[in-house]
Amino acid sequence: MAKSGRLSVAMVGTTHPGNLGAAARAMGSMGVARLLLARPEARPADPEAVARATASHAPILAQAAVHPDLGAALADVRHAYAFTVRRRELAPPAYAMRAAARRISRQLAAGRDVALVFGPEQEGLRNDETDLCDAIATIPLARARGSLNVAAAVQIACYECMLARAAAAEPPPKDGEPPAAKKEIVSLLAHLDATLQEYPVRHPSLRARMMRRLALLLGRAKPSSADARMLRGFLAHLDRRRRGPPL
Amino acid sequence: MAKSGRLSVAMVGTTHPGNLGAAARAMGSMGVARLLLARPEARPADPEAVARATASHAPILAQAAVHPDLGAALADVRHAYAFTVRRRELAPPAYAMRAAARRISRQLAAGRDVALVFGPEQEGLRNDETDLCDAIATIPLARARGSLNVAAAVQIACYECMLARAAAAEPPPKDGEPPAAKKEIVSLLAHLDATLQEYPVRHPSLRARMMRRLALLLGRAKPSSADARMLRGFLAHLDRRRRGPPL
Known part of the structure; x- marks a missing residue:
């Protein structure tokens, strides 16, 4: 069996240190350890970030790789999912989060590195940044015009990926002989x-x-x-x- | 068809105003508007709470009902789910979050009010508080000893409930005639x-x-x-x- 790919969270242009810390805790709680920071406005060593990460997950912040832009952050990544609510005229194919998680779990199982990409709190991802991603992931909302806090979005995305990977790791249901041609x-x-x-x-x-x-x-x-x-x-x-x- | 029951979030003994605000935003993003506060340490009108709720969801804080204890907060509720990671010797039946959400959607469809109950950040719910709940809901974690921020737990719980209710609202699959006896x-x-x-x-x-x-x-x-x-x-x-x- 191929070695499993790595799952990362890439945060682009994050402005609030508390959100970096809360995202690190959200990732760590769901077993995702690799944080990529692209053009960050907030410092991962900021005391508020470290406090919000809690002692258990502060190492995720300490080991986060800082890059000048998303392209550099995703250098080794094979599949990137852009989290965005804004509708764009030209965009990669979009998947609702639960379906995206099933795809991601298959891509990781095939040994490919995958990144979940989250934009800045106010502006979201730029078009040139979503264009670097090969898919859009959308978290369903009660109202089309609402928005999630970025760490809350990281929390749901990592939770769904953890559950999808756990489901995929279960042996396939035994249904006996394959169906006839x-x-x-x-x-x-x-x-x-x-x-x-x-x-x-x-x-x-x-x-x-x-x-x-x-x-x-x-x-x-x-x-x-x-x-x-x-x-x-x-x-x-x-x-x-x-x-x-x-x- | 019976009138649908109301879904509430009950927060018990919350100490950090930021968590009240973040929970209100998490609820609102998933269409849950009713917040019950039991013995709160933080005030829902605290500026940090209001800021974290964002303008869209601050009304949830403003309309939150404040009660001296969980019993008073749950007065009208028929089914309460206690969110806890601590194992207890005597406890109501426990459901993983996704299964709990399917139960909750059926209970709401039957016209019964349901509450999701979250304890204080540090200590969690007291035994006399979980005993008021008829079920335990657990959010899967990567490591058994980790814990989620309370607003992150509210986010996942409300997200799962919204998806379960949307799935239940779809017409049942047409599989033609019922199976023979x-x-x-x-x-x-x-x-x-x-x-x-x-x-x-x-x-x-x-x-x-x-x-x-x-x-x-x-x-x-x-x-x-x-x-x-x-x-x-x-x-x-x-x-x-x-x-x-x-x-």
Whole structure:
């Protein structure tokens, strides 16, 4: 299995030291340790930042990498998700947070580094910054014009990513044999149709409805190749009996 | 349809005014407007609280009801969820946040008032306070000994409740006719078994395996009563043909 990619939070142009600290605590609580700072206005060593991070998560601030711009901060990153509420004319594809988290967990599992990118408190990300990101992530809000505190957005994003990674780490549900190929289903339905031709019904339309019911049942039952062979074996037996002497 | 219940956030013994304001903004962003304060140490009118709420959500603080204790704050509430990380010997049943949100959305849809209850920043809820709640909600954390800022916990809780209510408001998936009663399936399987008795197999164990395959297929197909009748009609036809002259 490939080595898992690293998940980072990139904060761009953050102006309030308290938000840096609160974001570090939000990240740490959800197991995200790598903080990238691009053109920060606030210093990660500011006492208010350190206090808000709490002793448990202050190391995240101390180890944060400071970069002059987002491009430098994302140098090693393969996938970047821009968090923005502003609608833009030209923009990368947008995903609601929960769907974004599932994508991110697959990208990390494939060994690729991923960054969650958050803009300055007032202005949000610039267009040239969202253009560096290959996707937009949106956190649903009760009202379209509201906005989250940046550390609150970091909290929800890291929470969703942690849950998505935990869900992906669970073994896939055991559903036994893989479903048959569609061509096997088509043959089985054709065989069923031929067998049904001799079923005595008052109206031909009833036979057509029976076929639809059988097709829908098979669609839900998702027979495996072995199931399909077994059913066709049984139908072949009926055929032989019809053609041969009665039992 | 019953009138939907009200969702409230109850904050107990909050000491930091900034946390009151941040919680109000977190609530408002997710459409929760009712804030109940029990034995608060910080004043909701504190300038830091008002600033952190932002102008959009300051009305939540202004309209917050202040009570001397949690019992008074929850007077009209039917279901209360205590947010706590501390393990207690005697405690109400605990739900992970996402499962709790699904329960809460059903309780609100049934017209019952629900409160999310958050304790003081340092000490958390007292036992007599969790005992007033009929459930514990836990927000998953990366490390068992970590803790969230109280406003961050309010943010995640309100976000999960908003998403669960939105999902519940969608029309239920159309899966057509309801599944047949188990007794219909039992009769159908018995009929199939009788029909299979005349199927020529080398080993009786093969017939038993075919029956298991058919039973599992039916379990996945979830036939409706009409499907079950149709299948039994077809089997009855095979029976008649076997007993009567060959076609």
